[in-house]
Amino acid sequence: MELLLRFLGPVIRRSGKSRRWWRILIAGYIFIAPWLLGFLIWTAGPMIASIIISLMKWEVITPPHFVGFQNFVHLLHDPLFSISLYNTAYYTFIGVPLQLTMALLLAIMLNVKVRGIALYRTIYYLPSVTPAVASAMLWLWIFNPEFGLANALLVKLGLPKQLWLMDPVLAKPAFIVMSLWGVGGAMVIFLAGLQGIPSELYEAASIDGANGWQRFRFITIPMLTPIIFFNLIIGLIDSFQIFTSAFIMTNGGPQNKTLFYVLYLYRNGFQYFKMGYASALAWVLFVIILLFTLLQFKLSKRWVYYETELGI
Amino acid sequence: MTTTGQEKSDLIASGTLYVTRHSKSFLIMQGIKQGLLYLLLSSISVIMLIPLVWMLSTSLKGRGLEFVFPPQWIPKPAKWSxxxxxxxxxxxxxxxxxxxxxxxxxxxxxxxxxxxxxxxxxxxxxxxxxxxxxxxxxxxxxxxxxxxxxxxxxxxxxxxxxxxxxxxxxxxxxxxxxxxxxxxxxxxxxxxxxxxxxxxxxxxxxxxxxxxxxxxxxxxxxxxxxxxxxxxxxxxxxxxxxxxxxxxxxxxxxxxxxxxxxxxxxxxxxxxxxxxxxxxxxxxxxxxxxxxxxxxxxxxxxx
The missing domain is CATH 1.10.3720.10 (MetI-like)
Structure with missing residues (x-):
């Protein structure tokens, strides 16, 4: 530190800033250096590289050559691209609202002060810590058409057995059902939000004669909108990138009905080694997610209520 | 928070006048409410845990027994091997x-x-x-x-x-x-x-x-x-x-x-x-x- 300051001596004298200013500047950047370097090496660098690679035809073993926007043009004529995009959109736009509703309901139930509530919180969160591969295996077995638990339940209810993951119509809904089992992450964040709502608000509303529904509708929901917004954004981003469960359980089948976007990207990048095409796919997904996120931020001005500014 | 907030405020709103008169039925209501809450919390716990129990149960079944339908919950005998x-x-x-x-x-x-x-x-x-x-x-x-x-x-x-x-x-x-x-x-x-x-x-x-x-x-x-x-x-x-x-x-x-x-x-x-x-x-x-x-x-x- 001292050495650096001495080394920078002439710069410091000419800058017109105090030694203290420079000391803070240098110390600050030393402390954040790990992240800053990591950001340049593993985020900013790769993002730029990704654009360049997307303009190339590159099969890893053959040297890359520039093809302009050919990869992107090819995308438009690739039926699997639109299929995978449709599947992902279906999974996201039906799944995420259900996940958020479920997570919020669970959080509200868990936000009571009764004995043993910590145990219930632990149980509800448990599925979220289950390794993705293990839960994929488990749900594959649950949805087994012949011997699975899902069909055992249907038979018990007097309903016909289903093919579930092997049924072109039911395959995607089955993935959504599975995702509802793992809403613990969003639930805990909702719980945090609920605990941050001052109880005086409820007390005041009760004195004014508000019933349970009115308190929920006019206090809980507005106070929770920033958290709902946060979970919505994170949920959309995660959902758009579903991979592990689909890779293990169906590998895209039946009839490409569960060929999700990142699965298709993985195939292009790491099975067909089309680095250029996979990068183009990655950038298209990035732009789609970015547009959705920006749209959400824009729409959020209408419905998200910030009591104070974010403490950033 | 919703219920406790309400309980507290109910007490405040009703004041001493009503608390003394309705305290018994109020307490019974509270008991029923809490019982229902536990029932709901526990049923959802069961739903959350069933897949994991099913995983454990299947893992202990002898060869072929996992293909019995409708499935058995407790494997007999438990095959730890x-x-x-x-x-x-x-x-x-x-x-x-x-x-x-x-x-x-x-x-x-x-x-x-x-x-x-x-x-x-x-x-x-x-x-x-x-x-x-x-x-x-x-x-x-x-x-x-x-x-x-x-x-x-x-x-x-x-x-x-x-x-x-x-x-x-x-x-x-x-x-x-x-x-x-x-x-x-x-x-x-x-x-x-x-x-x-x-x-x-x-x-x-x-x-x-x-x-x-x-x-x-x-x-x-x-x-x-x-x-x-x-x-x-x-x-x-x-x-x-x-x-x-x-x-x-x-x-x-x-x-x-x-x-x-x-x-x-x-x-x-x-x-x-x-x-x-x-x-x-x-x-x-x-x-x-x-x-x-x-x-x-x-x-x-x-x-």
């Missing part, structure tokens, strides 16, 4: 060791680097701090796929493929925006007076971070450690992309390849899945206070 059988078809001991190594180094890297970076953002008013912090927050929303291919090519160029380096080294570079954010929020709750007193005593930034803030931050560091453990232990895509040879596989990757080799042996598959899950469960139960409470108190309420 499924476990050693499942774990020796592939070198699961080796996978376990590999997973421990990767998880350990990532965890250490994340803890050191994220707490250090968080200190810079929380305590040193350097120029550009706000902009860079916003940049850091925005990377939390960045889809990982956009950096996937170039990172793979970078590691290939460095000849790091099929080693543990791509899975551990990046953790030492900040450890992830989420962890930095979490720790920074916690640091912000520690009074600045402590720093100022230390400065008067002649301490530099490094001393303030290491000997004052770090010892005070044990709860949030525990939260970060546990999250890092779970994420690395459970990670699938990273090992899938970067590891090729069987003896370098992690548990998650080993389990997936076990499935692709023996996809009809459900009892063995469930036994192997249970084994992969158990360390996570142990850590989760031992540390659940930091897990859920850590997020609830330090994560978001801190802002």
């Amino acid at each position: 499924n476990y050693p059988e499942a774990l020796t078809i592939l070198p699961f001991g080796r996978f376990f060791l590999n997973t421990v190594i990767i998880t350990f180094f990532s965890l250490v890297g994340s803890l050191i680097s994220s707490s250090m970076v968080a200190f810079g953002f929380a305590r040193i008013p350097f120029p550009g701090r706000k902009t860079l912090f916003m940049l850091l927050l925005s990377t939390m929303m960045l889809p990982y796929v956009v950096t996937l291919i170039p990172s793979f090519l970078l590691f290939k160029y460095l000849h790091w493929l099929d080693t543990f380096l791509p899975l551990t080294v990046p953790a030492f570079f900040g450890g992830g925006a989420f962890f930095i954010f979490l720790i920074r929020q916690f640091y912000a709750t520690i009074p600045m007076d402590l720093d100022e007193a230390a400065v008067i005593d002649g301490a530099g930034y490094f001393r303030i971070w290491w000997s004052i803030l770090l010892p005070l931050s044990r709860p949030v560091l525990a939260t970060v450690a546990i999250f890092s453990f779970i994420w690395n232990w459970n990670d699938f895509m990273g090992p899938l992309i970067y590891l090729n040879s069987l003896e370098k596989f992690t548990l998650a990757l080993g389990l997936a390849s076990f499935h692709s080799m023996h996809n009809a042996r459900w009892n063995l598959l469930m036994a192997a899945s249970t084994v992969v899950l158990i360390p996570v469960l142990i850590v989760f139960f031992v540390a659940q206070r930091y897990f859920i409470q850590g997020i609830v108190t330090s994560g978001l309420a801190g802002r």
